[in-house]
Amino acid sequence: MSRMRKPAEERQAEIIETALQLLTHTPVEKLSTALVAKEVGITQAAIFRHFPTKDALWQAVLEDIERRAVNLWNDAVAKGTSPLERLAELIAAQLGLIAAYPAIPTLIFNAGQISAEDTLRPIHRRIMSGLRHRLLVEIREAAQTGQIPPAPSTEDCADLFLGLVQGTVLRWKLSDRSFDLIREGRRIATIQIGLLRGHKAGDDK
Amino acid sequence: MSRMRKPAEERQAEIIETALQLLTHTPVEKLSTALVAKEVGITQAAIFRHFPTKDALWQAVLEDIERRAVNLWNDAVAKGTSPLERLAELIAAQLGLIAAYPAIPTLIFNAGQISAEDTLRPIHRRIMSGLRHRLLVEIREAAQTGQIPPAPSTEDCADLFLGLVQGTVLRWKLSDRSFDLIREGRRIATIQIGLLRGHKAGDDK
DNA sequence: TCAATATGTTAGTGATTACTCACTTACTTA
DNA sequence: TAAGTAAGTGAGTAATCACTAACATATTGA
Incomplete structure (x- = not known):
């Protein structure tokens, strides 16, 4: 041998x-x-x-996830040609990562839970706030170019889309991954984008 | 002693x-x-x-959560006078439960992860699908009475609101619970409800 | 009142955990 | 090619885990 x-x-x-x-x-x-x-x-x-320790392994795992995520986000942004397209691509990219490594949301939701709070929490935060920032950039551009109305603040829109990702993943996990995560994410993201655009006729009380 | x-x-x-x-x-x-x-x-x-076993303790904990949740949902539904009000109350109730017991979303997200898959998963599913069903009932009534357009399907709307809850909780946890979960949930739920209602002028291409 | 029972303690069990240490062998390079 | 080093092994460690058995005492009901 x-x-x-x-x-x-x-x-x-x-x-x-x-x-x-x-x-x-x-x-x-x-x-x-x-x-x-x-x-x-x-x-x-x-x-x-x-x-050196098991916690160090956890840290390395989290940092690896972060690296993969950032790369996928970059690809997604490069792929889309309009801000709203890029928004959808970002969501699809994140869901694709989770589909490939279903442990990720668990690790992220557990946040500091895996004992090594102090080293792990910042990584979690970086990943989530990183995605939120990417979404925010696209939403801002869409708002500035008039593709969506300025009705809800761009920050709130970003949070709604982050929730959309979270909610879709949760449903996916509870359903024993019985549907195509990316497809479903794209579908429901499209609906939410539609809601945003449909808000055009402003009832700005 | x-x-x-x-x-x-x-x-x-x-x-x-x-x-x-x-x-x-x-x-x-x-x-x-x-x-x-x-x-x-x-x-x-x-x-x-x-x-008898530790898993039995886990099961009891989950069933306790379910009991609390169902009670709070009943109270919430009784409190609201219109379907959209009840929708907001349901979301606030769930967030109130989570604010009191922040471990709940972690336990739910871990789903089968806590070893006793077979006994715990059904409880998880009952809790989540229970909330989803409550939301769905209110959304359906709002749609039937014309308070929101039938534009996105009621099912999709329920999923969007479930995601809203999930997303808000995640942000809350990652921010070290630095904001008022219920208040923020109500705020962003109001925004989403506004998006739904604002969708009235249908651009049904 | 007193015996039955329910609720508790003390002191263990073997299994598993993260981690260490002394030693070995494959690979590299001077 | 000989020596140094990097990568891996085998056999441990103490600590902790869920869980058990034997015994003790508080509570209760007849």
């Missing part, structure tokens, strides 16, 4: 990816270092060669 | 309440029977006099 030994960087990425994959079907509290090690194909002790 | 001994029913309620309270600041994975017992003021072994 050739004991393939991998460079640290590669092995660390492998451990992180494996942890994320395992979290799809394993509850957070059951994700032990032993389980991750077994799945990777190394001994449990080897995990600690690459991460 | 008079070792006050309480009837089982009362003690069970005390254990459940304590667990819920502890979950406000304790991650799910760290909520041990020992911690709950210490907080209640009994020994760890005494917990198992009242709950």
